Amino acid sequence: MKQFFKFVLASIVGILITTFLLVIIIIGIIYSASGDKTVEVEPNSVLRMAFTTPITERTPNNPLAGLDFLGLDKDKSTGLNDILANIKKAKTDDNIKGIFLDESYMTSGQATTEEIRNALIDFKKSGKFVVAYAEIYTQGFYYLASVADKVYVNPKGMIEFHGFSSQITFLKGALDKLGIEAQIIKVGTYKSAVEPLVLTKMSDANRLQVTSYLGSLYDHFLTGISKSRGINKDSLFNYANQMRIQQPEDALKLKLVDGLKYKDEILDDLKKRSGTTSKELKSIELGEYTKSNPEKEDKDDDNSSSKNRIAIVYASGEISGGEGDDNTIGSERISKALRKVRLDNKVKAVVLRVNSPGGSSLASDVIWREVMLTKKVKPIIVSMGDVAASGGYYISCAADSIIAQPNTITGSIGIFAILPNLQKLFNDKLGVTFDGVKTGKYADLGDIDRPLTPDERLILQNSVNHGYDDFTKAVAEGRHKTQAYINSIGQGRVWTGTQALQNGLVDRLGNINDAIASAAKKAKIKNYNLVSYPEQKSFLNQLSGDVTVEARTRMLKSELGDSYKVYEQIKGITQMMRTPQTRLPYDIVIK
Structure with a gap:
């Protein structure tokens, strides 16, 4: 009888799960169908842009975006590709009278913000207005908003303007308490990804490099605001250094904003600017505007308006072996994409869009090889996003040309490996011991229940040294420099795009559109x-996995709060212990 009820219960659960998934699929189909409809933009409209979620490279393929149900609204944000396309479209759209930058947090990286900021500067050439408003301006959103014709803040709001800081969480003390030793094998004086595991504070070399690139980023930040607001850069530095902006009135007095207004006053102002006579402001959200007056899609046949194509291959996220997805770089998936565009005669040039802190050195080399092969048959230009460092730089270095933003984080040419020694944890903390036999001296190399012997450490060090030699050779060949020179600016050191231009790691500063134009010029084509690529996964293929992962992530963030960042760091370190890494020293967070 007990078995009977067990089977009945299992059947009921199975039916419920199946029914649930069918409902979700039906909702997805309905939303997908409705999402294909063209949105009409009313005359005298304002394009509202609010960035409250992370900005991805491409808009996620999710027909349930915007449906607040079981976390399925996670992809309601618009990708950078559509943001830039919409700003460009709005520039010549007679129905759009201006852009409203509304309450945003700008959790995106600085280079992404730079792309949007430059697009807004270009938009203003049309003579249309840009107005910004927020109750609280983060430094990132203020940098974006500073290009607006008018910048307003709530009378009781605030503007964060205090300079940049970068902080690292060190775990050595916790590991010591647990009886865990992180055995480090690395090449690169500045390759500091391992420091949180073996130190309790920054090394002198790491402090030097962080001071250098943080200073470069901050200088670019101040320069941009200075040019937009007409305020001396030294004055801006002093405002931040002396914490002069404490109240909205301070920002108004020092000309960082143009007025103190409530939201209703802003809406009334926008109605006047747009020339609408209706009671409510005519506005359209960024995501909806994507569906307005869609351009003719390029079909995979001979009937397209132009047979010439430029392929944009998106490589975003950490690098690992396997397929990966839109947020991680799987060497197999990106390699397939590069092979496909290489063999497609209609594709005349390739733009490789890289936004990655690196990852597996082996996976990076696999992708590098495909870039090399592509370069032999057609132009390939790299466009760097927020980060293109370590493995992210490895996959970039073979391209014909590299274009980065001034505030792109790049370089970090180095390699390391981590092997944990859990002997004290097992023996002293848990009372667990191990014993066994082996057929050779190194048969158990890599076991985590004991420390490395000197011979074993030498073997691993030689392997890492060999990987670094391959890395610097690849960069030297791609950048037409000597290996000795690359070694001198390598050693794991992180650079900004501005610094990388000076030392020869990139060719010019610019955005993805500059990279596309460069690719077209090199391919000698005007119409394209x-x-x-790679093709985005269909909604049904990613549904079950995404829902599960999102639900788990939200639960962890809710329970851990600010400690979630520490959890992510520990998780990342666990992944780094699998293979040698060409990875950025740590996740760079600037506050």
Whole structure:
């Protein structure tokens, strides 16, 4: 009888799960169908842009975006590709009278913000207005908003303007308490990804490099605001250094904003600016505007307006072996995409869009090889996003040309490996011991229940040294420099795009559109269509996995709060222990 009820219960659960998934699929189909409809933009409208979620490279393929149900609204944000396309479209759209930058947090990286900021500067050339408003301006959003014709803040709001800081969480003390030793094998004086595991504070070399690139980022930040607001850069530095902006009135007095207004006053102002006579402001959200007056899609046939194509291959996230997805770089998936565009005669040039802190050195080399092969048959230009460092730089270095933003984080040419020694944890903390036999001296190399012997450490060090030699050779060949020179600016050191231009790691500063134009010029074509790779997974293929992962992530963030960042760091370190890494020293967070 007990078995009977067990089977009945299992059947009921199975039916419920199946029914639930069918409902979700039906909702997805309905939303997908409705999402294909063209949105009409009313005359005298304002394009509202609010960035409250992380900005990805490409808009996620999710027909349930915007449906607040079981976390399925996670992809309601618009990708950078559509943001830039919408600003460009709005520039010549007679129905759009201006852009409203509304309450945003700008959790995106600085180079992404730079792309949007430059697009807004270009938009203003049309003579249309840009107005910004917020109750609280983060430094990131203020940098973006500073290009607006008018910048307003709530009378009781605030503007964060205090300079940049970067903080690292060190775990050595916790590991010591647990009886865990992180055995480090690395090449690169500045390759400091391992420091949180073996030190309790920054090394002198790491402090030097962080001071250098943080200073470069901050200088660019102040320069941009100075040019937009007409305020001397030294004055801006002093405002931040002396914490002069404490109240909204301070920001108004020092000309960082143009007025103190409530939201209703802003809406009334926008109605006047847009020339609408209706009671409510005519506005359209960024995501909806994507569906307005869609351009003719480039079909995979001979009937397209132009047979020439430029392929944009998106490589975003940490690098690992396997397939990966839109937020991680799987060497197999990106390699397939590069092979496909290389063999497609309609594709005349390739733009490799890289936004990655690196990862597996082996996976990075696999992708590098495909870039090399592509370069032999057609132009390939790299466009760097927020980060293109370590493995992210490895996959970039073979390209014909590299274009980065001034505040892109790049370089970090180095390699390391981590092997944990859990002997004290097992023996002293848990009372667990191990014993066994082996057929050779190194048969158990890599076991985590004991420390490395000197011979074993030498073997691993030689392997890492060999990987670093391959890395610097690849960069030297791609950048037409000597290996000795690359070693001198390598050693794991992190650079900004501005610094990388000076030392020869990139060719010019610019955005993804500059990279596309460069690719077209090198391919000697004027008319072309843009096509994107790898193909994004369909909604149904990613549904079950995404829902599960999102639900778990939200639960962890809710329970851990600010400690979630520490959890992510520990998780990342666990992943780094699998293979040698060409990875950025740590996740760079600037506050």
